[in-house]
Amino acid sequence: MDKEKVLEVRDLKVSFKTYNGEVQAVRGVNFDVNKGETLAIVGESGCGKSVTSQSIMRLIPEPPGWIKSGEVLFEGKDLTQVSEKEMEDIRGKEMAMIFQDPMTSLNPTLTVGKQIMEGLIKHQHAEKHEAKERALEMLRLVGIPSPETRINQYPHQFSGGMRQRAMIAIALACRPKLLIADEPTTALDVTIQAQILDLMNELKEKLQTSTILITHDLGVVADVADRVVVMYAGKVIESGTVEEIFYRPRHPYTWGLMGSMPRLDLTREKRLNPILGTPPDLLSPPQGCPFAARCKHAMKICQQQMPESTSVEESSTHQVNCWLEHPMAPAVEPPAEVAGGGSK
Missing domain, CATH: 3.40.50.300 (P-loop containing nucleotide triphosphate hydrolases)
Known part of the structure; x- marks a missing residue:
């Protein structure tokens, strides 16, 4: 229903x-x-x-x-x-x-x-x-x-x-x-x-x-x-339930947000992991993924074309706009400090 x-x-x-x-x-x-x-x-x-x-x-x-x-x-x-x-x-x-x-x-x-x-x-x-x-x-x-x-x-x-x-x-x-x-x-x-x-x-x-x-x-x-929408540079780049976003984030920007949260269970040197770079200029926004310039997993297609919204693991609630979800993209796992919802 x-x-x-x-x-x-x-x-x-x-x-x-x-x-x-x-x-x-x-x-x-x-x-x-x-x-x-x-x-x-x-x-x-x-x-x-x-x-x-x-x-x-x-x-x-x-x-x-x-x-x-x-x-x-x-x-x-x-x-x-x-x-x-x-x-x-x-x-x-x-x-x-x-x-x-x-x-x-x-x-x-x-x-x-x-x-x-x-x-x-x-x-x-x-x-x-x-x-x-x-x-x-x-x-x-x-x-x-x-x-x-x-x-x-x-x-x-x-x-x-x-x-x-x-x-x-x-x-x-x-x-x-x-x-x-x-x-x-x-x-x-x-x-x-x-x-x-x-x-x-x-x-x-x-x-x-x-x-x-x-x-x-x-x-x-x-x-x-109950649910979360992640925005970047004027666009929604990931959305899902709280459990999906915290425990199974799929977009590198969401990983960056999770990784930049203070953690008490890590050593002082690893406690904060900031997102390097700066957001794009929205006077002339990029034609591809807006996070591509700051993403270490970015591919050529990321610079050229904005990815469509993709359902994650056939979930009706978890959607992500990322070329890493494409069947031909290399398999990339989230950082260890993000995987499993550790930042929650």
């Missing part, structure tokens, strides 16, 4: 106009999000993760950015074709976003309570007293102590972890069907990060909200995600 799809992204292409030319930030991205699951999108800074998420929410500033082509189907409706007024009705009500830095996302001139109530009054036409009760309920749900006091306080009176919890409360107030979390734990210390991840897992179970988690932290992915 097929899972119910909440979101389908089909061949999404997003560019930005600059003085030097067109930056092709997202170059034909495809993925789905099923009801009640968490999909993690991972990759280096600049790979197109945040641009993809902002394009789904139609938050790309136009100009200089624009969606060149593709579809973003939310419950069957193509969001690239709806008006800005329709998107205003969808944002906050049907889909919501938690941004990377809560201090710049929260309004410093409004109390946290008013910011939670705002969406309830606008989208659910709640009376003021109903909205306040709901805001108190949300503050309790996300674990903020003394909600009756905190509801009247301003963002600067909250700690970093509490501000992030407040952002989650605002995003979830209208019970959206899709939540996009863009690096929700980056600015937090490890203890608070663990609490926020536990909270997101708990809320997913309670509310059955579908989540897209944008991150470069594979430890976070292992903790909360």
Whole structure:
């Protein structure tokens, strides 16, 4: 039985106009999000993760950015074709976003309570007293102590972890069907990060909200995600379940991500294994595999042509875009420190 799809992204292409030319930030991205699951999108800074998420929410500033082509189907409706007024009705009500830095996302001139109530009054036409009760309920749900006091306080009176919890409360107030979390734990210390991840897992179970988690932290992915999409240079180069990506990664770039994670079970000399080189210039992206210039297994075909998506071992979920999957390619095994999911 097929899972119910909440979101389908089909061949999404997003560019930005600059003085030097067109930056092709997202170059034909495809993925789905099923009801009640968490999909993690991972990759280096600049790979197109945040641009993809902002394009789904139609938050790309136009100009200089624009969606060149593709579809973003939310419950069957193509969001690239709806008006800005329709998107205003969808944002906050049907889909919501938690941004990377809560201090710049929260309004410093409004109390946290008013910011939670705002969406309830606008989208659910709640009376003021109903909205306040709901805001108190949300503050309790996300674990903020003394909600009756905190509801009247301003963002600067909250700690970093509490501000992030407040952002989650605002995003979830209208019970959206899709939540996009863009690096929700980056600015937090490890203890608070663990609490926020536990909270997101708990809320997913309670509310059955579908989540897209944008991150470069594979430890976070292992903790909360069901499926993973690996992006590089504006393209999806591997996707699969958490177990498939962590225990049976097939793309050399995914191997590099795994190998660059800190490991406690290795000697000091071998503890970090960075990916050498730099990502390609997306003003003039390569015609072949974008990782070819940094890949020690690259072949001539890799420079010339982008590989098609291939199912790994006839799996319906594990897909990889790599010429090493071709029957005529040499057999290449992942590095020893990556094989078997050691980096998890």
